[in-house]
Amino acid sequence: MEYLQACPLCGCSQFTHHLTTSDHFLSGENFTVVKCMECSLLFTNPRPLNPDRYYESKNYLSHTGNQSGLLPRVYRIIRKYNLKRKYRLLEKFRKPARILDIGCGTGEFLAMGQSRGWSVAGLEPNQAARNYATSVNSLDVCDLDAIDSFPQASFQVITLWHVLEHMPRPLQSMEMITKLLAPDGLLVVAVPNADSYDAQHYKAYWAAWDLPRHLLHFTPVTLRCLLEKSGFTIVATSHLLPDAYYISLLSSSYQAGKKQFLRATWHGYRSNHLAAKHTGNYSSIIFLAEREKS
Ligand SMILES: [Zn+2]
Numbered sequence: 007m008e009y010l011q012a013c014p015l016c017g018c019s020q021f022t023h024h025l026t027t028s029d030h031f032l033s034g035e036n037f038t039v040v041k042c043m044e045c046s047l048l049f050t051n052p053r054p055l056n057p058d059r060y061y062e063s064k065n066y067l068s069h070t071g072n073q074s075g076l077l078p079r080v081y082r083i084i085r086k087y088n089l090k091r092k093y094r095l096l097e098k099f100r101k102p103a104r105i106l107d108i109g110c111g112t113g114e115f116l117a118m119g120q121s122r123g124w125s126v127a128g129l130e131p132n133q134a135a136r137n138y139a140t141s142v143n144s145l146d147v148c149d150l151d152a153i154d155s156f157p158q159a160s161f162q163v164i165t166l167w168h169v170l171e172h173m174p175r176p177l178q179s180m181e182m183i184t185k186l187l188a189p190d191g192l193l194v195v196a197v198p199n200a201d202s203y204d205a206q207h208y209k210a211y212w213a214a215w216d217l218p219r220h221l222l223h224f225t226p227v228t229l230r231c232l233l234e235k236s237g238f239t240i241v242a243t244s245h246l247l248p249d250a251y252y253i254s255l256l257s258s259s260y261q262a263g264k265k266q267f268l269r270a271t272w273h274g275y276r277s278n279h280l281a282a283k284h285t286g287n288y289s290s291i292i293f294l295a296e297r298e299k300s
Contacts, residue, residue: 007052014176014222015232018044021051027210029217030260032062037217045231048200048223053174060219061132084248089118092194095244096163097122099294100192103162108183109169113139113147120145127161129153158185165194168290170232171220180236189297193238196246196292201225203281204254204289207273213256214289226291238295245288250277253289 012019021040028036040051054060092115102123107116110128112135119126128147130136139147148155164187173179187193198214199205200223205212215223224232230240251274258266258273274289282288 008055009052010049013042013045013047014049014174015047015228015235016042016045018042020044024048025210025215027215027217029060030211030213031216031219032060035218039215039217039223045228046225047228047231048225050218050221050223053221054218057218084252085114088246088248089115091246092165092167093118093122095242095292096165096192096194096294099241100163104160105163105165106156106161106186107165107167108150108153109166109172110139110145110147111135113143113145115165115167116145116147117143124163127156153182153186156186159188159191161186161191162188163192163194167194167196168198170195170229171197171216171222171224174221176222176232177235180232184236184238184297187297191297192241193233193295194292195229195233195295196290197222197224197229198249198253199225199287199289199291201227201287202250202289203277203287204250204257204273207277208254208257208261211257211261213253213260224291226286229291229293233293233295234298237298239298240293240295242294243286244292244294245282245290246292247278250274250282250289 020043022043024039024041026036026038028034037050039048041048104125105119107128110116110130113128116126116128126145128139128145129150129152130139130147131150136147136149139145164183170176205214233240251271254274254277255265255270258270277289
């Protein structure tokens with residue numbers, strides 16, 4: 007385990023204990039989240055030295071096939087809805103152009119982009135997911151190291167859908183991303199929101215802590231701080247309604263040992279329509295940002 011002496015966002019060395027909970031998804035091991043006393047960033051500390059051990063590749067592909075049954079079918083319908091909503095959102099700001107999806111998984115987002123006239127590229131560290139993207143979705147997807155091979159300022163849009171929370175050095179990653187983005191480009195970042203109703207309700211069982219895979223746990227305040235420190239201005243914020251239901255369902259299964267559909271639906275509804283509607287604290291948040299004009 008590696009113990010961080012300094013906050014990955016502001017460098018402050020004073021933290022308070024936020025929570026300790028287990029890796030409900032895979033290992034069952036316990037991990038701790040601390041809160042920076044200066045900038046309020048929540049981060050996993052200590053973090054594993056060999057993070058790959060906590061990623062199980064077959065789970066990446068479990069939802070992508072054509073399994074029959076109600077749940078896989080519902081999952082595919084929701085995924086399609088989410089993908090369409092993502093494009094409707096970013097096409098409000100940019101016409102189809104060259105787009106890079108970092109952490110593109112099996113490539114469904116890019117495949118839809120291609121069908122809407124976008125010129126697409128993807129980066130994905132997981133080999134099984136990358137192979138699927140290349141062979142089944144016929145996409146040009148590379149490992150993360152390939153980030154250096156793209157020419158500077160060569161993308162009009164760069165997207166990070168639930169990826170930033172996995173990055174060990176967020177400021178350095180943002181620096182690399184900034185170089186690849188055209189000066190008038192659009193950056194789209196989505197992360198789970200540790201200030202959401204579902205995070206507060208499920209506490210240690212909140213599925214989006216996802217320890218130790220998630221190293222950073224953002225709130226609207228700390229995500230804004232990272233983007234502004236990296237030279238960006240936020241131009242819009244958004245969310246996807248199914249996230250609260252999905253996270254509540256997963257959290258309820260960690261808490262009760264089985265999926266509680268009715269309860270999870272109720273808490274998903276509360277998160278979206280009774281809480282976030284007034285506070286903006288949706289289960290996950292999407293920020294659209296542009297380079298700050300100097
Ligand atoms: Zn800090």
